[in-house]
Amino acid sequence: MVEEIIIAGFGGQGVMIMGQLLSYAGMHEGKNVSWIPSYGPEMRGGTANCSVVISDEQIGSPIVAEPTTAIVMNRPSLDRFEPAVRPGGLLIYNSSLIDRAPERTDIRVIAVPANELALELGSDKVANMVVLGAYLKATGAVSEQAVRDCLSEVLPARRRELIPLNVKALARGAGLVS
Amino acid sequence: MVEEIIIAGFGGQGVMIMGQLLSYAGMHEGKNVSWIPSYGPEMRGGTANCSVVISDEQIGSPIVAEPTTAIVMNRPSLDRFEPAVRPGGLLIYNSSLIDRAPERTDIRVIAVPANELALELGSDKVANMVVLGAYLKATGAVSEQAVRDCLSEVLPARRRELIPLNVKALARGAGLVS
Amino acid sequence: MAGRKLFKGNEAVAEAAVRAGCRYFFGYPITPQNEIPEYMSRRLPEVGGAFVQAESEVAAINMVYGAAGTGARVMTSSSSPGISLKQEGISYIAGADLPCLIVNMVRGGPGLGGIAPAQSDYFQATRGGGHGDYHLIVYAPASVQEMVDLTLGAYDVAERYRMPVMILGDGVLGQMMEPVSFPDQMAPDRPAPEWATRGARDGRTPRLINSIYLKPEELYKHNLDMAERFEKASANEVRYEEVLADDAELLLVAYGTTSRVCRAAIEKLRERGIKAGLFRPITVSPFPYDALSKRAKSAKAVLTVEMSMGQLVDDVKIAVAGAAPVHFFGTTGGVIPKASDIAEYAAGIVGEEVR
Amino acid sequence: MAGRKLFKGNEAVAEAAVRAGCRYFFGYPITPQNEIPEYMSRRLPEVGGAFVQAESEVAAINMVYGAAGTGARVMTSSSSPGISLKQEGISYIAGADLPCLIVNMVRGGPGLGGIAPAQSDYFQATRGGGHGDYHLIVYAPASVQEMVDLTLGAYDVAERYRMPVMILGDGVLGQMMEPVSFPDQMAPDRPAPEWATRGARDGRTPRLINSIYLKPEELYKHNLDMAERFEKASANEVRYEEVLADDAELLLVAYGTTSRVCRAAIEKLRERGIKAGLFRPITVSPFPYDALSKRAKSAKAVLTVEMSMGQLVDDVKIAVAGAAPVHFFGTTGGVIPKASDIAEYAAGIVGEEVR
Amino acid sequence: MKKVVVNEAKCKGCGVCVNFCPKSALAMADRINSKGYHPAELANEAACISCGICGRVCPDAVIEVFKP
Amino acid sequence: MKKVVVNEAKCKGCGVCVNFCPKSALAMADRINSKGYHPAELANEAACISCGICGRVCPDAVIEVFKP
Amino acid sequence: MKQVYSVPKSLRPVSTHYCPGCTHGIIHKLVAETIDELGVRDRAIGVASVGCSVFSYDYFDCDFQQAAHGRAPAVATGIRRTVPDAVVFTYQGDGDLASIGTAEIVHAAMRSENITVVFVNNAIYGMTGGQMAPTTMVGQRTTTSPEGRIKGLAGEPIRVSEMLATIPGATYVARVSTTSPAHIAKAKRAIKKAFEVQLAGGGFSLVECLSTCPTNWGMSPVEAMEWVDKNMIPYYPLGEFRTPEGGQTNG
Amino acid sequence: MKQVYSVPKSLRPVSTHYCPGCTHGIIHKLVAETIDELGVRDRAIGVASVGCSVFSYDYFDCDFQQAAHGRAPAVATGIRRTVPDAVVFTYQGDGDLASIGTAEIVHAAMRSENITVVFVNNAIYGMTGGQMAPTTMVGQRTTTSPEGRIKGLAGEPIRVSEMLATIPGATYVARVSTTSPAHIAKAKRAIKKAFEVQLAGGGFSLVECLSTCPTNWGMSPVEAMEWVDKNMIPYYPLGEFRTPEGGQTNG
Ligand SMILES: Cc1ncc(C[n+]2csc(CCOP(=O)(O)OP(=O)(O)O)c2C)c(N)n1
Numbered sequence A, B: 001m002v003e004e005i006i007i008a009g010f011g012g013q014g015v016m017i018m019g020q021l022l023s024y025a026g027m028h029e030g031k032n033v034s035w036i037p038s039y040g041p042e043m044r045g046g047t048a049n050c051s052v053v054i055s056d057e058q059i060g061s062p063i064v065a066e067p068t069t070a071i072v073m074n075r076p077s078l079d080r081f082e083p084a085v086r087p088g089g090l091l092i093y094n095s096s097l098i099d100r101a102p103e104r105t106d107i108r109v110i111a112v113p114a115n116e117l118a119l120e121l122g123s124d125k126v127a128n129m130v131v132l133g134a135y136l137k138a139t140g141a142v143s144e145q146a147v148r149d150c151l152s153e154v155l156p157a158r159r160r161e162l163i164p165l166n167v168k169a170l171a172r173g174a175g176l177v178s
Numbered sequence C, D: 001m002a003g004r005k006l007f008k009g010n011e012a013v014a015e016a017a018v019r020a021g022c023r024y025f026f027g028y029p030i031t032p033q034n035e036i037p038e039y040m041s042r043r044l045p046e047v048g049g050a051f052v053q054a055e056s057e058v059a060a061i062n063m064v065y066g067a068a069g070t071g072a073r074v075m076t077s078s079s080s081p082g083i084s085l086k087q088e089g090i091s092y093i094a095g096a097d098l099p100c101l102i103v104n105m106v107r108g109g110p111g112l113g114g115i116a117p118a119q120s121d122y123f124q125a126t127r128g129g130g131h132g133d134y135h136l137i138v139y140a141p142a143s144v145q146e147m148v149d150l151t152l153g154a155y156d157v158a159e160r161y162r163m164p165v166m167i168l169g170d171g172v173l174g175q176m177m178e179p180v181s182f183p184d185q186m187a188p189d190r191p192a193p194e195w196a197t198r199g200a201r202d203g204r205t206p207r208l209i210n211s212i213y214l215k216p217e218e219l220y221k222h223n224l225d226m227a228e229r230f231e232k233a234s235a236n237e238v239r240y241e242e243v244l245a246d247d248a249e250l251l252l253v254a255y256g257t258t259s260r261v262c263r264a265a266i267e268k269l270r271e272r273g274i275k276a277g278l279f280r281p282i283t284v285s286p287f288p289y290d291a292l293s294k295r296a297k298s299a300k301a302v303l304t305v306e307m308s309m310g311q312l313v314d315d316v317k318i319a320v321a322g323a324a325p326v327h328f329f330g331t332t333g334g335v336i337p338k339a340s341d342i343a344e345y346a347a348g349i350v351g352e353e354v355r
Numbered sequence E, F: 001m002k003k004v005v006v007n008e009a010k011c012k013g014c015g016v017c018v019n020f021c022p023k024s025a026l027a028m029a030d031r032i033n034s035k036g037y038h039p040a041e042l043a044n045e046a047a048c049i050s051c052g053i054c055g056r057v058c059p060d061a062v063i064e065v066f067k068p
Numbered sequence G, H: 001m002k003q004v005y006s007v008p009k010s011l012r013p014v015s016t017h018y019c020p021g022c023t024h025g026i027i028h029k030l031v032a033e034t035i036d037e038l039g040v041r042d043r044a045i046g047v048a049s050v051g052c053s054v055f056s057y058d059y060f061d062c063d064f065q066q067a068a069h070g071r072a073p074a075v076a077t078g079i080r081r082t083v084p085d086a087v088v089f090t091y092q093g094d095g096d097l098a099s100i101g102t103a104e105i106v107h108a109a110m111r112s113e114n115i116t117v118v119f120v121n122n123a124i125y126g127m128t129g130g131q132m133a134p135t136t137m138v139g140q141r142t143t144t145s146p147e148g149r150i151k152g153l154a155g156e157p158i159r160v161s162e163m164l165a166t167i168p169g170a171t172y173v174a175r176v177s178t179t180s181p182a183h184i185a186k187a188k189r190a191i192k193k194a195f196e197v198q199l200a201g202g203g204f205s206l207v208e209c210l211s212t213c214p215t216n217w218g219m220s221p222v223e224a225m226e227w228v229d230k231n232m233i234p235y236y237p238l239g240e241f242r243t244p245e246g247g248q249t250n251g
């Protein structure tokens, strides 16, 4: 199995951490992984994305041009990455912030009202985890347990107390996907 | 005719000006000329030399490796350039300052007691002109008149009053050569 | 080797340098390699070394000169504009026969350019952006683990040939995370080399670190000596990798990040029935001319792929020497070529020349 | 053209620049080119221009950037270590599409090296010692008169292609005196170019001189545009000279000072009955690949001669592309090769390969 | 027209204007602009003395101030 | 031994020692050394007070001074 | 209604890329107001440096050149010498001016180049993500001084204005702050005076503006302003260090 | 007979390439005497710069590195950080230190690198044949200021010691002359004190030595010394500009 994922959104939406979590979890499951960030010029705000490859085999190219999955957290990212998804691939979008529906019909599309759901759980800071939960459930790229185990590795020390909330958010997202 | 000359000595002995005079004179006679200086690291003192080519044809290489004439004003220059002179060529040396006779037998050798002769004329500053006079007479590379005409072009303004003395020195040197 | 850890390329190269004995880092911030100085500012004090943020890249490389001259294992890192500023200093370090480690995480140029990954400093790295006849040993890793492995050996190589070693990465290699393993042990302490200037103690004759030779004959001799050492490095240190090259009719040549995209392109080409293979120089200086020359003889066409307007292609042409047509596919300015575009272009060549 | 005058190469290039319209000089002293700034410090005030001795080569090249950005005809000169320091700035000037004139009177390197003439900055000049995908137009004159002639046209070329022009000389060319003639007239005044930043007067939109393109696609586009302009220069501006090349079985390739020694060597070879000829690139960037490639086809062997450990030889190999064996004869560190040594070496090759 | 006109779309919600308003006439709005920031707004126009301070301190040149 | 020993071969004939000798005990010699310079010499040893100044001012470390 | 504060015309009506509350924006406005008030927009040539203000050319509505890191004073010199009636100013950060560009600023001052330098001292390298600058306070944590700047290793911060004030050619040198309405008003006066010195042909003028970097300092914009007042101003006293009249009002 | 003046041991018994009467030689002797007296020859590491003193490594009998033009303080920093008990000094001309190397000297002072800088100010570029230096006097003719340095174009000369004395890390800064026995004696004390500061771990020390260049000034050695006294000392006052004790004795 090779999963090639692009995760994109505003700076501050936690897209880099989503990718790192996936990578750590993949590595702990004995898979080959790679994670590549891409930033705009802004120090704060602006858009950012990361590419993650999770593979049972050695990874040829860590560069993701045609993702098997694109996770988009805001409108500009949807506009940019929807066309790139590989036919038959997956597109997950944050329907809380994105005001249009995807147009592709040759791919699977999952809408996650991430900010609303996260706020329901207590903080919209975990919107990214809700989306990640949905992704994990939809693809099984890595196990939710592996991701949970990696939370403490990835979150900065000052946010460790939020781990239970993150775990809840993952589950909430997973619950969305049948 | 192609004359390829190397003129070498201590900094301060006026070897650069000898070369420049030859070049100007050659140019004014309608010949092709080139002049290349070579300095040591010292600002004052140290050794220096220049290469001059005077030719009726277009000059191929201005670099002189095997001079037709070497003019050496001090001992280190004799040691360095005596072996380089082309067989059949000419070596002129300042016997006032050089304590050994040249060894080559396949070339023409002219000894010029330049400092003594120059002092006789009034200043050892024109030792170089005595040697140059000898060279002109020996080779006819350019005419003595042409060199005289160029003195004012080459001498720095503050030394223009020395032109008559220089002219005398040229003649004195010429007088040495039969 | 301990277990695998997920490391950013920049931090991995820094940690690898420390394990290889690097104790001194002199550098100046520039994207996309800031994690290297940042990591070193935390790490070196832990191992009894020193981190100095220099006032500029010019100062940094000259601090490297001074520290390398004392026999220390020392490092600097930067990205394209900063590496340009270091050219005089690199020329001095090479001219003074000093070993050291220089990392360039290349970004798009020229000028201020951009901060996205590029390979447009290939000429500068392999041809000497500085003045004079000198060479660096330049490694072009293609993964974080390879960056670690090459860095671990870099000082030994630099000291063996007494010339700087450069790791030529790019924004992707510096920023990406991949699992890596490091050796458990630090490189053992070694005595100061016999040319190091650390004070003329115990009555030994004073030593000199120098690159000036005012007598042309002496500079000539020194340069010949440098060239001889580089010749030796060419004989012993050249490294490359071949992928499906044995039967390749179309030989792709690429290094670093681009070589990984080429792997994907080759897969696509093979799926389409085109016998494509990859020749990947790992040392881009000394360049594996002989190996590529040999390999090119069995290919019908060669395709150089790089993130630049065409620089590696010169070395490929020199190696191939007319044995096969040399094609070029490049992207520049921070654009990473797509495997599908490479495959498409390659298929076009095959249409023309291989079939 | 007025009558011939005996001029030092350095002063001749300076005067030629003034005749070509140069009014601003920014530089820093370094041997063997000091006569250029010294001449300019006297000459430019006479013609209403300005001479600034900068605090360093780095500052000088950035002053050139600023002045060139206002559309002025501007110049700097230096020698090897100083040119290394200018690499970042040159990359910026190229990246900002600015015309200017840069003179490098090459001395022996690397490092502080020596002050004698050398050709060991060929790679730096032709491959871009700075970072990123850019090119300079580089002239390699072989006489003082040619230095004058090329300089007289340099600004027109630089402005046509909007890229810096470099005169690649050496210590011999800078220091030697030869008779030269200059045009009587100064280049006519020209209006400021339409991209120059001189203040957004009369309501025009503000302009920007810039080399940053943070979006990779935009930098890519800009670099393609630069490459296209260099392509055009390659089509229109390539210059070379051939001497006795028509029937040459042994083709010498050399530029600048070395090419003149090669003339003497060829004479010696012809005297010995060996059909030797010379191919002399005048533009070393763009390099006359096509012309040399064509010429090499009728030769049995090619011999590159240069005052370096082998740099021009790369371009010769690329051009010859296996059509004939490419040999190399080099001296470095300030040693000028002897015509007799070249002839001897060449005769050896002929023994092996031509006969 | 209000005494203080905030170009909401450009506001980065930094709060500097609110901090320096001598009359506490400004506040951050609950709504979010297209950039994702809560813009400043003139919450208490009556209190505003049109001193212009908010305009002068705003780093993003977002505020214009008028005097009736 | 003289009070002032000049290493003639190294002397560059600059005249600095002569200038600063408080007793005018030094002078430039007529002879020329192998470098082509007229070296300094202790022309008037009796006048010399062994003050050491000439040694200290000589840029070429050519002079050593002794006191009887 | 009468407009009592309006946005300066020499500033383009675009959004900047600066972080929320970053005082680079305030300084931009002051420079633009000065250009407006002196009526020199059509002969102003700005020189942008490398740092967070690299894109300042997009914000000012006048001719611009973008200079290599630290070299803005050299670029400005090139412009100055070729366009005699231009109004030339550089806009430089503290990494740019006080670190890599030290030689260029010192020598522009020495030559008394008739240019105006707007020097933004935020005690950090903003654009590259918060590394230590020469102006970083002792004890201040940055990404390359993780334990805080250590005096024994990295020295004490450099006071650029005081240093440049020793140079005869530095005609006008002042340090201002941007952290309160009163400071901003003074800053405006200093910047305007600096441009006026240039317009009068007086030579080199420089205004050092203490500025915030909320993002890399890890503070809210208002906290960051308070931090300047509390920590920076005591070490970096405000005032005029040299004036054309010879006066000095710092302390 | 008792020897009252002997040539310092840390100086090799070779002929230098300096021009007759050039005071570089005097300064070499003072540095060598200091090394002798402090007994640190075997842990001294000198850094030669680019200028007439480039070959100083041939004259001092201790370990040396030759640094790129202007970068001696950076090279010294590299040495300093790697050999803790070394005695590290640079020997730099005014072109080297005050022009191209401005950033390096300022920042070595800022970091208070524990090194000693011997700064030879002869108001000219000696080695390259007499071009204008930043320290060249207004009106002084050089090969690049053929009409004399013009204040309006090239500014007034830079006073390095005064400038560096504003930097907290510059522990000891003094200016001395080499143009009379009395000046030389004071110069010796300053150089020794500078080394002593380093030996005590006190940080950055620098001694600016006014020096002659008879060759490029076109004067006899003695005339050149008089020219320093008459023209340079009034502009470049002698004295201590910073001492570890905080004192200052210039004026
Ligand atoms: C030669 C070179 N070195 C380094 C950099 C990277 N760089 C970009 S901005 C910057 C620092 C900017 O800091 P500062 O000048 O203080 O401006 P701020 O962002 O804080 O406003 C650096 C080091 C570069 N672009 N070029």
Ligand SMILES: Cc1ncc(C[n+]2csc(CCOP(=O)(O)OP(=O)(O)O)c2C)c(N)n1
Residues within 6 Å of the ligand: D028, D029, D030, D031, D057, D081, D082, D085, H050, H051, H052, H053, H069, H092, H093, H094, H095, H096, H097, H120, H122, H124, H125, H126, H127, H128, H133
């Ligand atoms: C990068 C570089 N630029 C320029 C030079 C040429 N250069 C050699 S010495 C020198 C000036 C030396 O002057 P100074 O430092 O005052 O020393 P002095 O000779 O007067 O003692 C210069 C510019 C060089 N070697 N390297």
Ligand code: SF4
Residues within 6 Å of the ligand: E004, E020, E021, E022, E023, E024, E025, E026, E042, E047, E048, E049, E050, E051, E052, E053, E054, E055, E065
């Ligand atoms: S104008 Fe003055 S009072 Fe009114 S909102 Fe702004 S700051 Fe407050």
Ligand code: SF4
Residues within 6 Å of the ligand: E006, E010, E011, E012, E013, E014, E015, E016, E017, E018, E039, E040, E057, E058, E059, E060, E061, E062, E063, G021
């Ligand atoms: S100061 Fe400006 S940007 Fe900040 S909140 Fe107020 S209006 Fe918005």
Ligand code: SF4
Residues within 6 Å of the ligand: F003, F004, F020, F021, F022, F023, F024, F025, F026, F042, F047, F048, F049, F050, F051, F052, F053, F054, F055, F065
């Ligand atoms: S020791 Fe004193 S008195 Fe004697 S010669 Fe020397 S300077 Fe003159």
Ligand code: SF4
Residues within 6 Å of the ligand: F006, F010, F011, F012, F013, F014, F015, F016, F017, F018, F039, F040, F057, F058, F059, F060, F061, F062, F063, H021
């Ligand atoms: S000072 Fe020294 S070099 Fe000069 S004349 Fe006297 S002894 Fe000779």
Ligand code: SF4
Residues within 6 Å of the ligand: A043, A044, G017, G018, G019, G022, G023, G024, G052, G122, G126, G127, G212, G213, G214, G215, G216
């Ligand atoms: S990083 Fe700092 S200096 Fe840069 S824009 Fe953000 S707050 Fe301002």
Ligand code: SF4
Residues within 6 Å of the ligand: B043, B044, H017, H018, H019, H022, H023, H024, H052, H122, H126, H127, H212, H213, H214, H215, H216
């Ligand atoms: S050129 Fe000047 S500084 Fe250099 S050695 Fe000669 S006199 Fe001394």
Ligand SMILES: [Mg+2]
Residues within 6 Å of the ligand: G051, G093, G094, G095, G120, G121, G122, G123, G124, G125, G126, G133
């Ligand atoms: Mg800053």
Ligand SMILES: [Mg+2]
Residues within 6 Å of the ligand: H051, H093, H094, H095, H120, H121, H122, H123, H124, H125, H126, H133
């Ligand atoms: Mg000097």
